[in-house]
Amino acid sequence: MIIIGEKINGTIPRVKKAIEERDEAFIRELAVKQAEAGADFIDVCAGTSPEEEEETLKWLMEIVQDAVDKPLCIDSPNPRTIEQVFKYARKPGIINSVSEERNKCEIIYPLIKGTEWQVIGLTCDNRGIPSDVQTRIDIAKILVEKAQKYDISPERIHIDPLVIAIATDNQSVHKFVETLVSIKKIFPNVKVTSGLSNVSFGMPLRKAINQTFLTVAVFAGMDSAIMDPCNREMMTTLLAAEVIAGRDKHCRRFANAYRKGLIGPIKTLPGDAN
Numbered sequence: 001m002i003i004i005g006e007k008i009n010g011t012i013p014r015v016k017k018a019i020e021e022r023d024e025a026f027i028r029e030l031a032v033k034q035a036e037a038g039a040d041f042i043d044v045c046a047g048t049s050p051e052e053e054e055e056t057l058k059w060l061m062e063i064v065q066d067a068v069d070k071p072l073c074i075d076s077p078n079p080r081t082i083e084q085v086f087k088y089a090r091k092p093g094i095i096n097s098v099s100e101e102r103n104k105c106e107i108i109y110p111l112i113k114g115t116e117w118q119v120i121g122l123t124c125d126n127r128g129i130p131s132d133v134q135t136r137i138d139i140a141k142i143l144v145e146k147a148q149k150y151d152i153s154p155e156r157i158h159i160d161p162l163v164i165a166i167a168t169d170n171q172s173v174h175k176f177v178e179t180l181v182s183i184k185k186i187f188p189n190v191k192v193t194s195g196l197s198n199v200s201f202g203m204p205l206r207k208a209i210n211q212t213f214l215t216v217a218v219f220a221g222m223d224s225a226i227m228d229p230c231n232r233e234m235m236t237t238l239l240a241a242e243v244i245a246g247r248d249k250h251c252r253r254f255a256n257a258y259r260k261g262l263i264g265p266i267k268t269l270p271g272d273a274n
């Protein structure tokens with residue numbers, strides 16, 4: 001599984017405060033913790049007003065790239081903002097995201113043509129997130145076919161089938177899995193991703209629902225996830241799901257993570273409690 005660390009996001013209250021106060025140390029610490037916990041990419045999302053977004057993203061990108069050697073996932077709903085800050089990335093990462101909304105593909109795809117950049121494709125269009133599976137599959141086809149016109153190969157694309165809150169559609173995860181499986185049949189080299197927290201909006205014990213969804217999605221073949229790698233319970237769920245799904249040969253990754261203390265009970269030394 002490819003882990004995209006989600007913690008540097010201006011919609012999170014403590015991160016919003018750090019952005020407003022230009023608290024570089026806090027942002028740097030978030031980047032380092034996520035990298036040490038196993039993130040493959042560090043997502044940077046300003047979450048500010050459109051007028052401040054470009055400058056804030058540039059600031060976040062510089063701090064994270066100075067702190068860790070992980071590639072970025074540049075996250076903005078505005079493709080023009082991504083276009084402006086793209087040049088500040090020091091190595092290829094992931095663009096988050098394109099969709100069939102307006103002209104996002106026509107802006108982002110030329111930007112990453114001839115590079116090693118990857119891209120997240122959302123299965124939505126100008127009408128929003130489709131409630132049915134077939135429309136999501138159709139949008140995924142369009143996104144992949146448009147990408148091929150810019151020589152962007154399928155393995156550089158992460159399709160997000162956009163799981164809907166289970167509280168509003170109790171068939172939401174069924175639809176996600178059906179879309180995932182269908183996309184992988186049509187485009188075997190395309191990656192499938194998801195943000196995990198959307199599924200539990202409006203529910204109590206959200207963490208339990210998120211963990212269960214992650215297990216189901218990994219078993220169904222999901223390739224990457226936008227998640228908090230510093231959450232030990234979530235990382236344990238991810239690694240255990242890979243074991244159950246037969247994706248962790250000889251269970252080595254799970255065992256190594258346990259030995260390193262990344263999962264399982266937090267080991268304390270004698271006297272630490274004092």
